Amino acid sequence: MGSNTDSETAKSARHSVHGTSTQPTISQDKKSTPHTGNNRNIMATIVDDDDRLLVRIGYTPVLERHFSRWSTVSYAISILGVLGSVPATFGVPMTSGGPATCVWAWFIGSIMAYCIASSVAELVSAYPTAGGMYYVTKHVVPPEHVAAWAWIIGWCNFLGQAAGVASLAYTISQMILATAVMHTFDGGEATFTPNAQQTILLAIFVLCLFGTICSFPTNWLHRIILWFAPINIIASICICIALLILTPNKQSASWVFTTFTDGSGWGSKGFSFLLGFLSVAWTMTDYDGTTHMSEETHDAAIRGPVAIRAAILVSGVTGWMLTVTFCFCMSDYEGIMTTPTGLPAAQIFFNAGGKTGGTIMWFFVMLVQFFTGCSAMLANARMAWAFSRDAAFPFWSKVNTYTHTPVNAVWLVVAFCSCLDLIGIGSTVTITAIFNITAPALDISYIAVIIAHRWYEDRVVFHAGPYTMGLWSKPVNAVAVTWVIFISVVLFFPTVNPVTATNMNYAICVAAFIGLFSTVWWYAGARKSYTGPRTSDTIGELPPEDIEDVFSDYD
Numbered sequence: 001m002g003s004n005t006d007s008e009t010a011k012s013a014r015h016s017v018h019g020t021s022t023q024p025t026i027s028q029d030k031k032s033t034p035h036t037g038n039n040r041n042i043m044a045t046i047v048d049d050d051d052r053l054l055v056r057i058g059y060t061p062v063l064e065r066h067f068s069r070w071s072t073v074s075y076a077i078s079i080l081g082v083l084g085s086v087p088a089t090f091g092v093p094m095t096s097g098g099p100a101t102c103v104w105a106w107f108i109g110s111i112m113a114y115c116i117a118s119s120v121a122e123l124v125s126a127y128p129t130a131g132g133m134y135y136v137t138k139h140v141v142p143p144e145h146v147a148a149w150a151w152i153i154g155w156c157n158f159l160g161q162a163a164g165v166a167s168l169a170y171t172i173s174q175m176i177l178a179t180a181v182m183h184t185f186d187g188g189e190a191t192f193t194p195n196a197q198q199t200i201l202l203a204i205f206v207l208c209l210f211g212t213i214c215s216f217p218t219n220w221l222h223r224i225i226l227w228f229a230p231i232n233i234i235a236s237i238c239i240c241i242a243l244l245i246l247t248p249n250k251q252s253a254s255w256v257f258t259t260f261t262d263g264s265g266w267g268s269k270g271f272s273f274l275l276g277f278l279s280v281a282w283t284m285t286d287y288d289g290t291t292h293m294s295e296e297t298h299d300a301a302i303r304g305p306v307a308i309r310a311a312i313l314v315s316g317v318t319g320w321m322l323t324v325t326f327c328f329c330m331s332d333y334e335g336i337m338t339t340p341t342g343l344p345a346a347q348i349f350f351n352a353g354g355k356t357g358g359t360i361m362w363f364f365v366m367l368v369q370f371f372t373g374c375s376a377m378l379a380n381a382r383m384a385w386a387f388s389r390d391a392a393f394p395f396w397s398k399v400n401t402y403t404h405t406p407v408n409a410v411w412l413v414v415a416f417c418s419c420l421d422l423i424g425i426g427s428t429v430t431i432t433a434i435f436n437i438t439a440p441a442l443d444i445s446y447i448a449v450i451i452a453h454r455w456y457e458d459r460v461v462f463h464a465g466p467y468t469m470g471l472w473s474k475p476v477n478a479v480a481v482t483w484v485i486f487i488s489v490v491l492f493f494p495t496v497n498p499v500t501a502t503n504m505n506y507a508i509c510v511a512a513f514i515g516l517f518s519t520v521w522w523y524a525g526a527r528k529s530y531t532g533p534r535t536s537d538t539i540g541e542l543p544p545e546d547i548e549d550v551f552s553d554y555d
Helices: 004-015 038-044 049-057 069-080 082-089 091-097 099-126 133-139 143-182 196-214 218-225 228-246 253-258 269-275 278-283 287-296 300-328 333-337 344-389 407-426 428-436 438-455 470-491 507-529 544-552
Strands: none
Touching: 049 300, 069 218, 069 228, 069 287, 069 300, 069 344, 082 091, 082 143, 082 228, 082 278, 082 300, 082 344, 091 099, 091 269, 091 278, 091 333, 091 344, 099 133, 099 253, 099 269, 099 278, 099 287, 099 300, 099 438, 099 470, 133 143, 133 344, 133 438, 143 196, 143 344, 143 407, 143 428, 143 438, 143 507, 196 218, 196 344, 196 407, 228 300, 228 344, 253 300, 269 470, 278 300, 278 438, 278 470, 287 300, 287 344, 287 438, 333 344, 344 407, 407 428, 428 438, 428 507, 438 470, 438 507
């Protein structure tokens, strides 16, 4: 794309900064043809179009770009990880509202998720940075409000992702121990029952494995993640076929698609149906996870948004296929729902394939859940790094000189998520509440930016990226915002009535704590030092025709 001198200059620009500085410090290539204005001179030395856009946004490129079209799509699909997440959460909608609730809640929830994801994709296409929706905040609210908005959105996003990573490690630990339980059956009774300490220690070990993989160089991650989605999809199809063939006395289609129950005890099948959205809400979230890898992705302004929407479509269909299959295989409803493994889906697998066949199928569920955990931690670490380079919290913005990745931020996430999981030793109720905040915290952080964009669109000029919904933008935004507000209220309700101290849904308390924590810290001193994303962006200073040129290379 340019001379050898240009290539060396671009490489130098990408690796010259490994600290907290975010100002473009790119040296001028004496052989390059000068352009009018300082901004164009800087642009002339950048060969990579993505780095050119990043400099115009206001950040110096310091990460290497290795993620391609397919590894980006694979990453987006793996961060949802339906083969791991659907079995992990299947018991909740089945208990609340029966098989029809499982089937139709997933179907409706996937459509709503597509609206949210499309709205997110449109915004991050304009500003593809590791900060994701957190960074977009700077360009949708008036300058005087940027710091406060970015602070709250950033903490909601970081903590929501961290809760998700911690819950994934915890779930994998439960899955491994459930396998051990199934292999200790003697006379119809399990001789091994895992305790809280065993579950938590194994979860922390899993988090360390996540951290080790996420510390790899970007080109290694690209090669590894390429396999995540194919394994997820192929294994899902094979497992569905195997379960339907091997399971005796399958349920009827009428039972699967039309049987609604009031398992929640709230006296309403309709409300019990709404509680069934927990599975799809927990699985189909972290839409902007893909955008946190933007500074390591080629053609990020297009490939990120395309990957986000493609992942929702693929995961929605695959998840619905798995859910319908599990419902057909509920041959012994009471036995499956009261399984000593604690996971009804695990019992379905072992009923169909026995110890050997069930373990093989369950292994792929755990493997895909592990993929999801790695992907989620990768997004969380990049968010932590982006937040740190903007001085939200210190010391974690350094880029490792060997891997050229933010390794410090990775192990910050490992340590923080381990602390969250350790709470489970003292209180299963508290740790469950923390996990339940994942979907609401992330979704609310998304719609807050969407609302701000629409509320201030007459005051703040938003330069759309190459992906835009055009006339559909406002209607889709309205659906996304309405749905998140509605479903967040539902997901904060206790799932069982009568409500006791042990079955209370404390997610609302965790949400209140997050809000209080970020607000108190803000007024206690953060407002004096934190100014929002620390960039010297020049896109807003360009004429309209030049702004179009910024994205023209993506067309």
